[in-house]
Amino acid sequence: MTKVRVKPDEPFEKALRRFKKKCNKEGLMQRLKEIKHFEKPSERRRRKLAKAISRTVQDQE
Numbered sequence: 001m002t003k004v005r006v007k008p009d010e011p012f013e014k015a016l017r018r019f020k021k022k023c024n025k026e027g028l029m030q031r032l033k034e035i036k037h038f039e040k041p042s043e044r045r046r047r048k049l050a051k052a053i054s055r056t057v058q059d060q061e
Helices: 012-026 028-036 041-060
Strands: none
Touching: 012 028
């Protein structure tokens, strides 16, 4: 479960932004999308290949 402690005198929007960033880092939203919608095996392979390519390009930079 993802938790974010709101600091005193911290705007709600800033805490919400930190929460969203934390959820993205944990891959929570991606997992929810996978559960919600069926993905064909060919689409899954294509997505994983694209992710691997982007990861490789980022490592080279």
